[in-house]
Amino acid sequence: MNLLDSVMSLGEALNVSITGIVVVFIVLVVLAVLVQLLSKLIRLFVKDPNAKNAKKSDAVKEDVKPQGGVALPENQTLGTLDLYKTDEKTAAVIMAIVSKESGVPLNRLKFNSIKLIENK
Numbered sequence: 144m145n146l147l148d149s150v151m152s153l154g155e156a157l158n159v160s161i162t163g164i165v166v167v168f169i170v171l172v173v174l175a176v177l178v179q180l181l182s183k184l185i186r187l188f189v190k191d192p193n194a195k196n197a198k199k200s201d202a203v204k205e206d207v208k209p210q211g212g213v214a215l216p217e218n219q220t221l222g223t224l225d226l227y228k229t230d231e232k233t234a235a236v237i238m239a240i241v242s243k244e245s246g247v248p249l250n251r252l253k254f255n256s257i258k259l260i261e262n263k
Contacts, residue, residue, distance in 0.1 A: 224256065224257065225255065
């Protein structure tokens with residue numbers, strides 16, 4: 144047996160390599176389809192914890208996350224507010240106006256201070 148007899152020709156080598164590449168791509172497509180099907184199957188059986196929040200309002204609500212990463216409830220704000228030469232009622236009106244005009248809920252806004260500036 145001669146060494147040259149056992150070596151593949153160029154055509155055979157191309158045939159084997161193309162067949163290998165096609166097989167790899169077919170397996171990748173099958174795996175992608177299986178992952179999609181498994182994902183949909185899991186969604187059917189696992190209850191979505193955010194489904195209750197979605198039913199409460201049509202607007203999309205995002206949780207406020209302070210630096211620690213813990214989500215705040217809808218009725219809790221982040222931080223404290225310092226008032227300078229203004230009363231709480233005026234500050235509440237200012238915060239409500241800012242929330243309304245910006246379209247951001249009050250629990251997502253952080254007010255550090257509100258100060259009355261007098262015109263002279």
